[in-house]
Amino acid sequence: MSLCDSADPPRRRRKEARPQELTAAALELFTERGFAATRLEDIAARAGVSKGTLYLYFDSKEALFEAVIREGIIPAMNEGRTMLEEHQGSASELLRCLLLGWWELLGESPLGGVPKLMVSEAGNFPKVAAFYRENVIDPGRALLREALQRGMDQGEFRPVDVGMAVDVIFAPILMLAVWRYSIGPCCAEEERDPVRFLDTHFDLLIKGLRP
Amino acid sequence: MSLCDSADPPRRRRKEARPQELTAAALELFTERGFAATRLEDIAARAGVSKGTLYLYFDSKEALFEAVIREGIIPAMNEGRTMLEEHQGSASELLRCLLLGWWELLGESPLGGVPKLMVSEAGNFPKVAAFYRENVIDPGRALLREALQRGMDQGEFRPVDVGMAVDVIFAPILMLAVWRYSIGPCCAEEERDPVRFLDTHFDLLIKGLRP
Amino acid sequence: MSLCDSADPPRRRRKEARPQELTAAALELFTERGFAATRLEDIAARAGVSKGTLYLYFDSKEALFEAVIREGIIPAMNEGRTMLEEHQGSASELLRCLLLGWWELLGESPLGGVPKLMVSEAGNFPKVAAFYRENVIDPGRALLREALQRGMDQGEFRPVDVGMAVDVIFAPILMLAVWRYSIGPCCAEEERDPVRFLDTHFDLLIKGLRP
Amino acid sequence: MSLCDSADPPRRRRKEARPQELTAAALELFTERGFAATRLEDIAARAGVSKGTLYLYFDSKEALFEAVIREGIIPAMNEGRTMLEEHQGSASELLRCLLLGWWELLGESPLGGVPKLMVSEAGNFPKVAAFYRENVIDPGRALLREALQRGMDQGEFRPVDVGMAVDVIFAPILMLAVWRYSIGPCCAEEERDPVRFLDTHFDLLIKGLRP
DNA sequence: AATGAATGAGCATTCATTCAT
């Protein structure tokens, strides 16, 4: 009820929260405009701080970029692995959970911008791209590979070229995420429905894997 | 009659070819580094002209970008349409031809960078993105939709949500192209084989469409 | 009664000593890097305090600079004057004592950096330069002038243009000091020996002053 | 008589003259204010060009500094050497010519600021300082050493510690130059007369060197 | 008194764009 309900939080609190506030703002803007076209001043403004404050937490624009990617990764993989280990049902179910889980994590949150950002900037940040591959792409592929293999071992899926199949399978989800942060919004097409899209993908996939 | 007939290409030719040489150079660099991070001077240098010359053919950096996309589009659709109209075989064959044809067009030539470029820059060029959607994405979807529909009508494919399926189906090809110009090169993974990838995609797809 | 009587120096002491610790640190860094190129944060760090603390004692970077010069002056002149008043021996001896005394004061301690600092920054701090001239240069010249005059009056020196001679005489000592804080250290020349240098200076000087 | 006598010289001309115009402007301002306190924009303005133009000729502020020193050196040494080689008169005369020649070169022109600049900035530019020592200080010392040695060999001068004496001898000229660009101007002392100063220096010196 | 997080003016540097040649 107070008039200044939104007063600044105590300094101590801010100090610890700042880096995340900044990387969050940076992620949004980098995703929207690309790295080079984003001004640090805009990032700072979106995070509600001044230009100089950025440099208390990050050494340079590039360091901020790296932090954005690094942060965008942490939550992604753990869930997938636990899902894989604890899952009891059929391989189809597992595959569905993995892919839908990803979408829920990536698609709905700003984190979904990371893949588009990485696709756009990999050429300018080979180091970061390598880091991303090691920590996101490779583990992600491994998860899917395990799920596929389990299904094949149990006779639920027919034999396929697993190494290729994981990328084929993941491509539609990836494109869904990339799309949302690139051509999608500006064409404002009658709001392509992700659920219908994923259902269709899944339908085709499961039928395609039938022995 | 010219004093230097031999060494340099004939002036008349150059003059007409210039715009294409410039957009070609621009496409390569825009794809590699992104629009904002590419310097006009580098584009000019790669095309073998001076910075000022660019402005004889294009009003601004943005105009050049538009021209790059516009040029990258022209050859893409016609082949697909004639293929659709003239194809005699099964719907599966038609689908295969369409997708492989695309890959040959996108994957092997620098034109393959256009989708990655468009994905990266759509947010900064909504007009161009709309143009791209109208002239590339929508016609492309229409082609695939027709092929799918034909297969369904002939009982070769089971019924699916066609509107969604076209994007699901195209996603792996798109990803293959995008990858090649983003994360792929810098990770130098044991040269992922596009043919095997497309075969797997096709195998899954055709089985998935079986009635 | 204090809870931490042992480790840190007593608070009372620190408080009074702070300004000198700060000007001492500032003198070193200003001398090494110049005024503009020295960061207040570095000065604070060298003095073992935080950036903000500086402003408890000095209003601004410029005020700190003034204090540095002011402090660097206090001890310089008194000794010379007493030496002049109490000296009993020959004028040559007096001159030697004055010049060597200066060198001991300037050359061995960090105070030797003051002349170099003043030379470098006079243009940016005309006020401070005027202050320096009034309180250091003029009195110094007066001391030397008196010594020279005494020698001339006593027939020990031949007549010379005293006003000019004092600067001629002092130049080598000044140069020795300035050198040590500028070109000297980075060229690491076989450690030019100040004593030999001063001896030679003196030898030439005394012979040059012989009637 | 034309109204536009001072019109811009043809482009070609400027292109070649620019670097010198810029280093000349830079020398003045670096000397006056020091390296760090001089803004590139001011240098450009003094040279009558825009900020960006500087970067057509120099890669960075530091590169400009180096060029300033490098340029300030070229004319300095050659004269001295030819003077040494061609001189016919007494060693005293030679010494006088060398020192006065230096003063005319250094003292009257803006080049006189170079020593003060070097003294001030040596600590921040060790590389340049080393270059300066090798190309100016060392050759200068060598010239004076030869002159002294010649006088001693011919019995015109008594034996002295030559290595030290050269610096002792040069110190007053150096200080005269340094002074002019540091404390001198801002104290506006009754315009210390360089000629009287040098005469006194010479008088003392020659008498001091008498056998 | 002391801290150090936050600020924002200031500067070096880049690069799209212009235009005299």
Add this chain to the structure above:
DNA sequence: CATGAATGAATGCTCATTCAT
């Protein structure tokens, strides 16, 4: 047509200064 010297707005980054704690 073609050039490339010149421009100056834009932006990453620094650092003196402030102030809540």
